[in-house]
Amino acid sequence: GENVEQHPSTLSVQEGDSAVIKCTYSDSASNYFPWYKQELGKGPQLIIDIRSNVGEKKDQRIAVTLNKTAKHFSLHITETQPEDSAVYFCAASRGGTSYGKLTFGQGTILTVHP
Amino acid sequence: KAGVTQTPRYLIKTRGQQVTLSCSPISGHRSVSWYQQTPGQGLQFLFEYFSETQRNKGNFPGRFSGRQFSNSRSEMNVSTLELGDSALYLCASSLGQGGDGYTFGSGTRLTVV
Numbered sequence: 001g002e003n004v005e006q007h008p009s010t011l012s013v014q015e016g017d018s019a020v021i022k023c024t025y026s027d028s029a030s031n032y033f034p035w036y037k038q039e040l041g042k043g044p045q046l047i048i049d050i051r052s053n054v055g056e057k058k059d060q061r062i063a064v065t066l067n068k069t070a071k072h073f074s075l076h077i078t079e080t081q082p083e084d085s086a087v088y089f090c091a092a093s094r095g096g097t098s099y100g101k102l103t104f105g106q107g108t109i110l111t112v113h114p
Numbered sequence: 115k116a117g118v119t120q121t122p123r124y125l126i127k128t129r130g131q132q133v134t135l136s137c138s139p140i141s142g143h144r145s146v147s148w149y150q151q152t153p154g155q156g157l158q159f160l161f162e163y164f165s166e167t168q169r170n171k172g173n174f175p176g177r178f179s180g181r182q183f184s185n186s187r188s189e190m191n192v193s194t195l196e197l198g199d200s201a202l203y204l205c206a207s208s209l210g211q212g213g214d215g216y217t218f219g220s221g222t223r224l225t226v227v
Contacts, residue, residue, distance in 0.1 A: 032212070
């Protein structure tokens with residue numbers, strides 16, 4: 001089955017710095033890659049996603065890049081703010097009828113210091 | 115619009131008992147997926163229902179089961195509870211056609227004693 005590895009497990013940055021979280025996946029048939037943010041006591045919140053026909057996608061301070069050849073994708077957060085502090089998860093799925101079967105990475109605890 | 119609603123929020127059960135958790139998806143969403151979240155294993159996929167049919171299944175024992183009703187509401191059941199079943203159970207909903215992402219509820223925290 002699919003395996004998703006996520007690094008680093010913890011990341012500490014100063015406010016205003018950039019943060020990068022990286023994931024690799026094993027299933028070459030995967031073609032949908034979402035990123036989720038989970039705050040304490042809440043469920044994961046979708047922040048951005050990318051499909052295999054796109055190499056990069058941006059949404060304000062957040063961007064995701066995908067390298068299908070190397071089977072890795074990354075989340076980039078620029079100009080970090082204290083409210084960005086949370087646990088971030090990457091995930092992958094095959095799409096089609098398997099679209100709803102997401103395999104998650106182990107998570108990255110991001111701490112943004114004021 | 116209303117989000118994904120999971121009930122109850124917290125539950126304490128005794129080993130050997132069975133439990134049913136409920137999930138009401140966003141209106142119009144036909145796909146509901148369930149996940150188990152634990153500190154040790156992270157987020158693990160249980161199963162996904164689409165239009166009342168189980169479309170995908172994870173690697174959990176048969177004690178874990180689910181169903182979806184005609185209004186897309188879903189329930190999951192765990193029979194013969196074990197201490198290791200203590201976890202946050204999350205459901206997520208989507209239109210299910212691949213064009214949108216999954217929206218998660220806040221989860222049900224199950225504690226087995």
